[in-house]
Amino acid sequence: MKEDVSRILKMMEEGKIDSDKAAELISAIKEREKEEPSTITLNKVSNLEKMLKIKVRSIKGDNVDIKLPIKFVKAILSATGRIPGISMNGTEGMDIHMDMIADAIENGIDGKIVDIKSANGDIVEIAIE
Structure with a gap:
């Protein structure tokens, strides 16, 4: 322009x-x-083809790897405001709000959006890839 x-x-x-x-x-x-269509709109469309990846490594040995299609996550968050079976508030010092994840999806952000290591060694990583 x-x-x-x-x-x-x-x-x-x-x-x-x-x-x-x-x-x-x-x-x-x-x-x-x-x-x-703007670049942001195009990113939103292509972002829907990606996956939400959640990785938790607990000092106690509890390891979790979750991969969900963004389309599914967006639909579930719109309907319920949360992802059933996933609570980010239970890990000490790691208060992650689903609104933040929903905003990242809505704005076409990809890559690592959360990377937390607590004082006791617990790790939470959330990425859109």
């Missing part, structure tokens, strides 16, 4: 178009951009 606007302004500067025509063209460019 910036390149298009720069060209329009240059044409106006050179006297090829007047300021009214320049404003009209810039408005048309802005309208076209509103109609085209």
Whole structure:
């Protein structure tokens, strides 16, 4: 868009178009951009094909590896506000809110979104991959 606007302004500067025509063209460019899907929207769509991965390593030897499709997680979080069977509040010092995970999914964020190591050595990692 910036390149298009720069060209329009240059044409106006050179006297090829007047300021009214320049404003009209810039408005048309802005309208076209509103109609085209944004990069964020495209990331959200592709993000739905990914997996939510939860890894817990407890000092007591309790190890958990969970992999869930993002589409499933998004539907469950929308319906219940939580993922059944997964409580992030039970591990001391590791209060993870499902809202945070829902926001990451909704905003198309991927990669590691949670990486916690408690004082007693428990580890929780949550990633969207």
